Amino acid sequence: MVMLEANLDDMTGETLGYVMTRLLDAGAFDVFFTPIQMKKNRPASKLSVLVAPADREKITALILAETSTLGVRYQNWHRTIMKRTFEEVETPYGAVHLKIATYGKTKKVTPEYADCAQLAQKCHIPLTTVYQAALQARKHQ
Amino acid sequence: MVMLEANLDDMTGETLGYVMTRLLDAGAFDVFFTPIQMKKNRPASKLSVLVAPADREKITALILAETSTLGVRYQNWHRTIMKRTFEEVETPYGAVHLKIATYGKTKKVTPEYADCAQLAQKCHIPLTTVYQAALQARKHQ
Amino acid sequence: MVMLEANLDDMTGETLGYVMTRLLDAGAFDVFFTPIQMKKNRPASKLSVLVAPADREKITALILAETSTLGVRYQNWHRTIMKRTFEEVETPYGAVHLKIATYGKTKKVTPEYADCAQLAQKCHIPLTTVYQAALQARKHQ
Amino acid sequence: MVMLEANLDDMTGETLGYVMTRLLDAGAFDVFFTPIQMKKNRPASKLSVLVAPADREKITALILAETSTLGVRYQNWHRTIMKRTFEEVETPYGAVHLKIATYGKTKKVTPEYADCAQLAQKCHIPLTTVYQAALQARKHQ
Amino acid sequence: MVMLEANLDDMTGETLGYVMTRLLDAGAFDVFFTPIQMKKNRPASKLSVLVAPADREKITALILAETSTLGVRYQNWHRTIMKRTFEEVETPYGAVHLKIATYGKTKKVTPEYADCAQLAQKCHIPLTTVYQAALQARKHQ
Amino acid sequence: MVMLEANLDDMTGETLGYVMTRLLDAGAFDVFFTPIQMKKNRPASKLSVLVAPADREKITALILAETSTLGVRYQNWHRTIMKRTFEEVETPYGAVHLKIATYGKTKKVTPEYADCAQLAQKCHIPLTTVYQAALQARKHQ
Numbered sequence: 001m002v003m004l005e006a007n008l009d010d011m012t013g014e015t016l017g018y019v020m021t022r023l024l025d026a027g028a029f030d031v032f033f034t035p036i037q038m039k040k041n042r043p044a045s046k047l048s049v050l051v052a053p054a055d056r057e058k059i060t061a062l063i064l065a066e067t068s069t070l071g072v073r074y075q076n077w078h079r080t081i082m083k084r085t086f087e088e089v090e091t092p093y094g095a096v097h098l099k100i101a102t103y104g105k106t107k108k109v110t111p112e113y114a115d116c117a118q119l120a121q122k123c124h125i126p127l128t129t130v131y132q133a134a135l136q137a138r139k140h141q
Numbered sequence: 142m143v144m145l146e147a148n149l150d151d152m153t154g155e156t157l158g159y160v161m162t163r164l165l166d167a168g169a170f171d172v173f174f175t176p177i178q179m180k181k182n183r184p185a186s187k188l189s190v191l192v193a194p195a196d197r198e199k200i201t202a203l204i205l206a207e208t209s210t211l212g213v214r215y216q217n218w219h220r221t222i223m224k225r226t227f228e229e230v231e232t233p234y235g236a237v238h239l240k241i242a243t244y245g246k247t248k249k250v251t252p253e254y255a256d257c258a259q260l261a262q263k264c265h266i267p268l269t270t271v272y273q274a275a276l277q278a279r280k281h282q
Numbered sequence: 283m284v285m286l287e288a289n290l291d292d293m294t295g296e297t298l299g300y301v302m303t304r305l306l307d308a309g310a311f312d313v314f315f316t317p318i319q320m321k322k323n324r325p326a327s328k329l330s331v332l333v334a335p336a337d338r339e340k341i342t343a344l345i346l347a348e349t350s351t352l353g354v355r356y357q358n359w360h361r362t363i364m365k366r367t368f369e370e371v372e373t374p375y376g377a378v379h380l381k382i383a384t385y386g387k388t389k390k391v392t393p394e395y396a397d398c399a400q401l402a403q404k405c406h407i408p409l410t411t412v413y414q415a416a417l418q419a420r421k422h423q
Numbered sequence: 424m425v426m427l428e429a430n431l432d433d434m435t436g437e438t439l440g441y442v443m444t445r446l447l448d449a450g451a452f453d454v455f456f457t458p459i460q461m462k463k464n465r466p467a468s469k470l471s472v473l474v475a476p477a478d479r480e481k482i483t484a485l486i487l488a489e490t491s492t493l494g495v496r497y498q499n500w501h502r503t504i505m506k507r508t509f510e511e512v513e514t515p516y517g518a519v520h521l522k523i524a525t526y527g528k529t530k531k532v533t534p535e536y537a538d539c540a541q542l543a544q545k546c547h548i549p550l551t552t553v554y555q556a557a558l559q560a561r562k563h564q
Numbered sequence: 565m566v567m568l569e570a571n572l573d574d575m576t577g578e579t580l581g582y583v584m585t586r587l588l589d590a591g592a593f594d595v596f597f598t599p600i601q602m603k604k605n606r607p608a609s610k611l612s613v614l615v616a617p618a619d620r621e622k623i624t625a626l627i628l629a630e631t632s633t634l635g636v637r638y639q640n641w642h643r644t645i646m647k648r649t650f651e652e653v654e655t656p657y658g659a660v661h662l663k664i665a666t667y668g669k670t671k672k673v674t675p676e677y678a679d680c681a682q683l684a685q686k687c688h689i690p691l692t693t694v695y696q697a698a699l700q701a702r703k704h705q
Numbered sequence: 706m707v708m709l710e711a712n713l714d715d716m717t718g719e720t721l722g723y724v725m726t727r728l729l730d731a732g733a734f735d736v737f738f739t740p741i742q743m744k745k746n747r748p749a750s751k752l753s754v755l756v757a758p759a760d761r762e763k764i765t766a767l768i769l770a771e772t773s774t775l776g777v778r779y780q781n782w783h784r785t786i787m788k789r790t791f792e793e794v795e796t797p798y799g800a801v802h803l804k805i806a807t808y809g810k811t812k813k814v815t816p817e818y819a820d821c822a823q824l825a826q827k828c829h830i831p832l833t834t835v836y837q838a839a840l841q842a843r844k845h846q
Contacts, residue, residue: 001637005782007737009154010815012209013183014395017150018402018409020182024603032571032608033184033601035176035317036753037460037738039729041161042154043174044737045184048600060785065811066408068153070789070804073706073782077569077637080624084634099634106629110574113296120300126348127300135555136562142496146359148314151392155818159825159832165462173430173467174460176740177330178315178601180306185314189459201362206388207831211366211381214283214359218428218496221483225493240493247488247690251433254719261723267771268723273699280700287500289455291581292533294632295573295606302605315607317599318471319456319742321447323584324577325597325609326455342503347529350576352507352522355424355500388831408811418841432718435773436747437677440714441684441691443746456748458599458740464725465718466738468748489690491717536578543582549630550582565778588744596712596749597742612741641710641778644765648775663775670770674715 001029001077002056006069007036009044016045019066026062027055082108089137093119096134109138142170142218143197147210148177150185157186160207167203168196191218223249230278234260237275250279283311283359284338288351289318291326298327301348308344309337332359364390371419375401378416391420424452424500425479429492430459432467439468442489449485450478473500505531512560516542519557532561565593565641566620570633571600573608580609583630590626591619614641646672653701657683660698673702706734706782707761711774712741714749721750724771731767732760755782787813794842798824801839814843 008016016033023031030050038044047067051059053076060072082101089096096119097112111134120127149157157174164172171191179185188208192200194217201213223242230237237260238253252275261268290298298315305313312332320326329349333341335358342354364383371378378401379394393416402409431439439456446454453473461467470490474482476499483495505524512519519542520535534557543550572580580597587595594614602608611631615623617640624636646665653660660683661676675698684691713721721738728736735755743749752772756764758781765777787806794801801824802817816839825832 003637007735009158010818012152013150013179013185014181015409016184017182018395018399020603030571031603032610034598034610034739035184035458035601037464037466038154039464039725039736040155041158041460041462041464043157043176043186043460044154046737046739061809061811064785064787064808068410068813068815070806070813071784071786073708073784075639075780075782077639079635079637080628081635082628101634103628104625106625108632108634110632113300113574117300127297128350132558136559139559144496148312151395156832159818159822161462171430172462173469175316175457175469176599178605178607180302180313180605182601182603182605184601187314187316202386202388205362205364205385209390209392209833211383211390212361212363214285214361216357216359216498218498220494220496221487222494223487242493244487245484247484249491249493251491254433254723258723268720269773276696277700277703289453291577292536293576295602295608296604298607299573299605316457317607317740319746319748320577321443321454321746322578323581323742323744323746325580325599325742326577327607328455328457343527343529346503346505346526350531350533352524352531353502353504355426355502357498357500414840417837418844421841432722434717436714436743436749437745438691439748440746441677441681458748461718463719464722466721466740466750467718491692536582540582550579551632567778584744594712595744596751598739598751599742639780641780643776643778644769645776646769665775667769668766670766672773672775674773677715 001079002051002053002074003077004049004051004056004060004063004072004074006047006063006067006072007038007044008047008067008069009038009042011068016047022066023049023059023062026059028059087138089134091130091133091137093123093125093130093133096130098134098138109135111135142220143192143194143215144218145190145192145197145201145204145213145215147188147204147208147213148179148185149188149208149210150179150183152209157188163207164190164200164203167200169200228279230275232271232274232278234264234266234271234274237271239275239279250276252276283361284333284335284356285359286331286333286338286342286345286354286356288329288345288349288354289320289326290329290349290351291320291324293350298329304348305331305341305344308341310341369420371416373412373415373419375405375407375412375415378412380416380420391417393417424502425474425476425497426500427472427474427479427483427486427495427497429470429486429490429495430461430467431470431490431492432461432465434491439470445489446472446482446485449482451482510561512557514553514556514560516546516548516553516556519553521557521561532558534558565643566615566617566638567641568613568615568620568624568627568636568638570611570627570631570636571602571608572611572631572633573602573606575632580611586630587613587623587626590623592623651702653698655694655697655701657687657689657694657697660694662698662702673699675699706784707756707758707779708782709754709756709761709764709768709777709779711752711768711772711777712743712749713752713772713774714743714747716773727771728754728764728767731764733764792843794839796835796838796842798828798830798835798838801835803839803843814840816840
């Protein structure tokens with residue numbers, strides 16, 4: 001996995017929000033901003049983008065086209081990844097997908113955000129109510 | 142004391158650094174930036190300016206002229222302040238002013254930053270060496 | 283204008299992103315997060331919501347329902363506001379609305395983000411190209 | 424409730440961590456740090472302390488004694504608070520207290536952090552496992 | 565030295581504070597959180613952990629077990645380190661250890677935090693008073 | 706390009722601002738601070754310095770001399786860089802240099818900050834007015 005970074009002190013937050021969407025649409029795994037403080041009393045943002053090695057050049061060109069930076073730095077990172085499978089459970093509010101991740105003895109079950117958010121809005125209930133219902137539904141299967 | 146604030150997501154860090162200097166030159170007591178996160182995935186800066194009540198309108202006009210905001214919010218704060226006097230001590234590197242602040246039983250002695258920074262650069266020694274020399278010089282008087 | 287605030291250390295960022303959308307949909311003027319550091323080594327977020335006085339109770343109830351906080355603090359702020367009018371200009375990429383804000387001798391012209399973002403994506407050009415075209419179109423009228 | 428604040432740019436993080444503990448021991452409701460950026464390129468911390476009105480002077484004196492600031496600003500805030508009761512449930516790992524908070528139609532159940540953290544360490548299991556067990560235990564009563 | 569990192573947007577600050585303690589207990593050299601901003605308007609924390617190469621797999625397993633992340637990225641860093649020795653000095657408040665670090669012509673003397681914090685609380689004096697007494701005691705030896 | 710980093714929790718913001726200037730004067734490409742949260746409830750700053758490989762040892766020695774850290778970590782980064790040329794344009798307020806950066810089909814024009822800031826202060830006009838005048842002057846050539 002490759003990490004691309006650029007320090008941005010001559011660009012607005014409005015445009016940065018737009019760039020985040022463009023980068024995710026272009027296939028970046030992850031995009032995040034870190035608040036940093038640069039020279040001459042400038043509050044700034046560090047843009048970090050995680051991409052597949054094959055996408056590095058394409059995503060670099062997009063960063064150079066859409067942001068104010070004149071250079072992009074990059075580096076390879078190793079990764080340790082959990083195995084993932086998916087299940088579906090029925091809650092009182094509708095169906096929710098669960099992500100089941102395993103690594104050695106560790107097993108984690110996470111309700112899918114998109115499903116829960118949609119049901120919460122449809123049923124006019126808090127998001128956490130749907131989350132807890134999804135986790136509980138799995139235990140009773 | 143009045144606190145003026147504006148959330149800025151359509152302005153560059155470069156321009157914000159410039160604005161900080163302009164506001165201090167115009168008589169603001171203190172100017173600081175806080176990193177915030179606004180809607181539509183925008184990293185942004187909250188500008189905070191502390192001013193005397195008599196300067197509120199002048200500084201507000203400056204913020205509206207120099208930044209991208211369309212409005213400035215403000216509020217009064219109370220303050221508890223220590224009494225301050227100044228002394229001068231001789232260190233091996235030159236003279237340094239000390240700020241002596243008192244409040245009830247509390248007494249604090251702080252070497253002036255500008256004096257110490259100037260001596261550190263002139264004598265090619267770390268800044269903290271000058272600080273500690275100034276504090277020690279006072280104890281030996 | 284009323285500022286509502288809550289410190290949140292027992293809630294996920296995922297849910298906070300959802301809450302931001304819910305609060306804006308419910309009529310809040312502005313919603314923003316500030317990174318803070320709470321006791322017991324907890325990284326946390328301060329939620330700040332700006333609302334009209336008439337909406338305070340409704341938005342407070344929504345914060346209590348959707349977040350983990352057990353209390354919401356609030357305060358009134360004064361505001362100095364620029365007068366706003368709108369114009370439309372033609373750029374080579376399509377029509378863009380401009381916000382014209384005035385206060386004393388200060389006059390600011392800002393292209394509407396939504397218009398620019400839409401044209402940038404439609405014409406496959408960087409967002410800043412559309413911004414500059416909109417500002418220039420106005421000068422040539 | 425009173426909010427006390429001070430901007431600190433001439434104090435170490437090490438000492439600030441110590442001060443947080445001292446202020447909580449002295450009866451502050453809440454203490455938190457916000458990263459800010461001050462003049463002359465200084466990264467700094469804003470100290471915020473929430474106290475009962477009767478404790479304002481005592482806590483102010485403590486801030487002036489233990490930190491580098493020469494002044495403390497303060498302001499009153501209003502609060503909307505949920506009603507709270509407590510219950511105890513039995514989980515497979517031991518007893519956990521639950522906080523039950525209500526406001527209008529909203530009802531929130533939160534396992535006590537201290538109970539869960541203690542059981543997680545005693546039983547060598549992740550903290551979230553104890554949380555979910557506590558929430559589930561209540562539903563089955 | 566190995567740097568492990570994970571971006572966390574579906575975990576609470578409360579649990580993150582707990583995880584910091586668990587990682588330090590398990591032998592991590594250093595653990596720190598950086599506030600970041602992720603997609604879908606999520607305020608999040610980047611967890612960074614510095615470990616010896618021999619501990620990488622053990623600490624990775626602990627991160628996967630105790631946090632919500634499904635993957636941990638890692639990378640090697642080089643280090644330039646100062647030589648360290650320790651001394652003990654007598655202050656008016658009790659004994660304090662000093663860390664003496666050297667690199668070329670640079671020499672730094674730092675009072676041990678734990679010693680100073682303990683004496684400050686025992687003698688009911690500010691922490692910085694003990695620090696300065698420890699530094700001064702060494703000069704007079 | 707080499708990235709040097711140190712986590713600093715026992716140093717003041719005042720001294721850090723001084724160090725930023727010293728490092729830039731010594732030839733560092735870029736220096737920036739990131740707010741981080743370290744153990745024992747300490748708000749801290751991560752110092753990041755980008756240097757040429759040939760300057761690594763000199764800048765490392767400076768960091769060890771001027772800051773409180775006992776070690777500096779470092780790593781190599783690759784870079785993708787745009788080609789840069791410079792032009793000068795005449796605005797109604799005076800001459801401004803423009804940086805012209807190109808990479809593939811992407812071309813970016815940026816007015817030099819120092820020129821614009823100087824003219825803005827001399828002519829008593831907002832900085833953004835000079836920026837826009839400089840960009841427009843180029844289009845009309």
